[in-house]
Amino acid sequence: MKAVLCVEHGPPEKLVVREIPTPEPGKGQVRVRVHAAGVNFPDTLIIQNLYQFKPALPFSPGGEAAGVVDAVGEGITDLAIGDRVVAMTGNGCYAEQVIANRAQIVAIPGDMPFDIASGFTMTYGTSHHALKQRARLQPGETLLVLGAAGGVGLTAVELGKLMGARVIAAASSDEKLALCREYGADETINYATENLKDRIKDLTGGKGVDVVYDPVGDRFAEPAFRGIAWNGRYLVVGFAGGAIPSLPLNLPLIKGASIVGVFWGSFTQHEPALHRENMAELLEWYNVGKLKPHVSKHFPLAEGAAAIRWVMDRKATGKVVLDV
Structure with missing residues (x-):
């Protein structure tokens, strides 16, 4: 079978x-x-x-894929070839093929396109x-989403609105912010041209998010945290901007605020039952039309390096998918 391989650590090239x-x-x-792999x-x-998990060389990247079961190992009784x-x-x-433990598999609806499914779970x-x-x-409540047009950011905008929040989307271009409005953002901040902390203050009447x-x-x-309200929660999801920031710890003290880590991969392993409940709820919302995943670009498998470069260069909005 064909595979994109990392044989030495470095850039996608x-x-x-x-x-x-x-x-x-x-x-x-x-x-x-x-059939399709999410990027x-x-x-x-x-x-x-540079990631928390460090597989041995050589390995193929890609953390999620959608397709059909074509072989089952001993002890698998609830999945069959063709599922x-x-x-x-x-x-x-x-x-072209990947091995997964049973706990790493989620069944998808029969009418869910593979490209949508491949970019859904993570x-x-x-x-x-x-x-x-x-x-x-x-x-x-008021939710501020940074990087709001990216893969996770756009889903946070969509889910935040679905959960009843007032959503403020922050991103680096007016084009990206227009997409955020399509997905439910009530207000937007272009942090390439506007002062993030000041705009948060303006949009919340000084209360904060x-x-x-x-x-x-x-x-x-730091400017986002300075715009947080009393009893606010700051979700640390990742560091797509490059540097891992440092925050003065007097800020959470004076605001009574919490800094909360989000590591979904570890959550799925530590709390598998709750993870299954979450996925069931998300798929139900998809089935009834409450979620509309946005796939912005497709690459063939042979261009996996170009797909990763596209994401690294912050050209992606929503999801990027490899067609396998």
């Missing part, structure tokens, strides 16, 4: 496409014939050896867990 042996599922595993920001880190599924494996999905799963379990977002969803970090973290 070092990735190669090679024929490798087709893997066989072991006990408690299934093999999925991949996510962690993919940009894992190939540079339509999403696999959430952490890596290995930039390939982004919606992260934002849903962040807003529901970590922030405990309540109807009527109840929840900050931050997948960007870098220079936007």
Whole structure:
């Protein structure tokens, strides 16, 4: 089978496409014939050896893929060849076939397109867990989303609105902010041209925002935190801006605010039952038309490196997908 491989750590241009042996599922595993693979920001880190999980070289990047089961291992009784599924494996999905443990598999509706499914679990799963379990977002509260047009950011805008919040979307261009408005943002901030802290103050009448969803970090973290309300919750989702920021700890003290980590991958392992409940709720919302995933660009498998570069260069809005 063909696979995009990381044979040495570095930028995406070092990735190669090679024929490798087709893997066989072991006990408690299934093999999925991949139709589409989601491209996510962690993919940009894992190939540079900068991510929390560090698979041994060589490996294929790609943490999620949608396709059909084409082989089952010993002990698998509730899945059969031909079942339509999403696999959430952490890596290995930039390939024609991928092995997944049973706990990493979620069945998908029969009418859900594979490209939509391949970009659904990580982004919606992260934002849903962040807003529901970590922030405990309540109807009527104000949510600020940084990087709001990106993969996780746009889902946070959409889910925040669905959960009854007033949503302020912050992004780096008017084009990106227009997309955020399509997905429910009530107000927008262009932090390339506007002062983030001042605009938060203006839009909230000086009160501040109840929840900050931050997948960007870098220079936007401190002004966003300074715009948080009393009892606010600051969600640390990622660092797409590059630098991991440092915050003066007197800020959460004087605002009675919380800094809350969001690590969806670990959550799925530590609390699998709750993760399954979350995914069931998200798929139900999708089935009834409450969620409309946005796939902005497709790449063929052979151009996996270009897809990662597209995400690294912050050209992506919504999801980027590899067609396998």
